Amino acid sequence: MTGTLFGVGLGPGDPDLITRRAARLIEAATHVAYPSLAGGESFARSIAADLIPNGATEIRMDVPMSRNRAPAQAAYDAGAAQIADALTQGNDVVCLCEGDPFFYGSFMYLFARLKGRFAVEVVPGVTSLTACAAAAAMPLTARNEVMIVLPGPLPDDALRDHLRAADTLVVMKVGRHLPRLRALLESEGLAGTYIERATLGSQLVLPLQDALDDAPYFSMILVTKGADPWL
Amino acid sequence: MTGTLFGVGLGPGDPDLITRRAARLIEAATHVAYPSLAGGESFARSIAADLIPNGATEIRMDVPMSRNRAPAQAAYDAGAAQIADALTQGNDVVCLCEGDPFFYGSFMYLFARLKGRFAVEVVPGVTSLTACAAAAAMPLTARNEVMIVLPGPLPDDALRDHLRAADTLVVMKVGRHLPRLRALLESEGLAGTYIERATLGSQLVLPLQDALDDAPYFSMILVTKGADPWL
Known part of the structure; x- marks a missing residue:
């Protein structure tokens, strides 16, 4: 049985604005995925940091910022491949998303790559x-x-x-x-x-x-x- | 010392989509306020029902639905007066809001009546x-x-x-x-x-x-x- 990909909205930044459902999913996660921009810290990971279990496998997507889309597309391709491997092995993967996953969020790039092949559930979050x-x-x-x-x-x-x-x-x-x-x-x-x-x-x-x-x-x-x- | 009015977004309906901050505020509330539409059940109250402490004072605003604004305005006037009394006596009041308080929400009508006179804090919620x-x-x-x-x-x-x-x-x-x-x-x-x-x-x-x-x-x-x- 393949796992489910959860796209989890974390809200705008204050960890108190994480929803109860998002908090529970992160606390129980064995695999978490998140983007970081241009080699910097991951803002999404920083919001959820206190909830991520010790020992969870972390899939980090380092997304370069450039006008040329190809490098970012390659980063999402690579991240989606790692997530697909984890899902195929039967693990659920919790993808951490700033704000809401479907409102100007990078989760959409993973969703486009993985929907259809895997079960995907989106947990809406408080938007900016x-x-x-x-x-x-x-x-x-x-x-x-x-x-x-x-x-x-x-x-x-x-x-x-x-x-x-x-x-x-x-x-x-x-x-x-x-x-x-x-x-x-x-x-x-x-x-x-x-x-x-x-x-x-x-x-x-x-x-x-x-x-x-x-x-x-x-x-x-x-x-x-x-x-x-x-x- | 007067109390603070909290306008608390509850999200779209699933109680699991309440934020952690909203949940804590409701669990600690001595006074909760909420609208109900046209004599029916309060949707806002139903979302938060499991969190409202026994014995909390409840301020219910029954808002009639009509094209004529006057009856609804009168309901908000009366609700704002009850909330103002509680705040003046030093109590915090948690106003329960479907979705987000500032996105097509009835909390705006209370905010317009009470801001300036009292401290107001808005806790954003997941929108529909x-x-x-x-x-x-x-x-x-x-x-x-x-x-x-x-x-x-x-x-x-x-x-x-x-x-x-x-x-x-x-x-x-x-x-x-x-x-x-x-x-x-x-x-x-x-x-x-x-x-x-x-x-x-x-x-x-x-x-x-x-x-x-x-x-x-x-x-x-x-x-x-x-x-x-x-x-």
Whole structure:
């Protein structure tokens, strides 16, 4: 009997925001897999560190960051092959995923490679989206409001139409695009809130105009047009 | 010293998807508050039922469903007044919220009434958004994809532009709008997946064309245009 691959969302960073189901799966794991970016520490592993049993087999996928997709694809190919070996031998594998596995997550690359061949179960997690809203004390959406989630690297023209069409805007993956995004929002008369590392000790919430230009990859801009005071 | 109001996300329905922080707050609560809709059972309370201490004071807000906002506003006014009394007497109050408090949640109405006067902390929860994606085994967004979240009650004209502009579409609050939404998506050549009561025992996942016309309020349509196989 082959094992099951669990794609387990860990939430935005605070280990207390791990769900009870995710915690139990990790505590019982014999095999855990996780990505690390460009040779650095694995953020996913750091969130779950206290739960990983001593002696669990760890499958680490070192994913290079580059515009060229081929090196990352090779890393996921190699990781998927290791995971497939463990599953074939009858072991369950718990893949640790920052946030939610299916929301801008690297688990999707493993899912694409392994679904169909193996049983896969996804355990949803708290996304950075609502974690940032909580950190900034900004309600996202009520009633019939429309929310648009936009990756910051998109070009201005693609972003501008969405900025105008949304009641609530969520700009992901801000990073080095911050100065450009700030100028774009200002040109549209929109005030944003900047959040980085939500729920971690180093969390920062600032009016967008006060944010420094060199934002980390894990940063977000929230804009709520807020016509409705919800009273 | 006044107490703190905790707006606690409980996730989409399966009690196992409650976060560890939410579980601890509820287990230690002396005062819990929650909405119930139109005289029915409180879905939020049912998710957390096993965690609520015996003897905790329960503040129940019975929210009528009507197009006229006044009766619901009165219910939130009354609930906020009861919560304010408990906070003023120095008690913390844990408000139970389906999904995430700031994502189409009724907690926003309490937040609007009580912020500023009292300390408020929001504990983010797993949203129905990613719970439905997990249930349907449908990755939502990767790389630079744009996701648009739309409430189903919006009129067709408002919906159509968003349908065209998104890579990933999430239609919330489908309910009785299902036949109209299905016709609209079909007219745009889009195939959707229908999910109701994600993560509960009664969960249903169907191609949209096979869904029955009388959908419950807690139902969603997901459309992923899926140009990218994530390989």
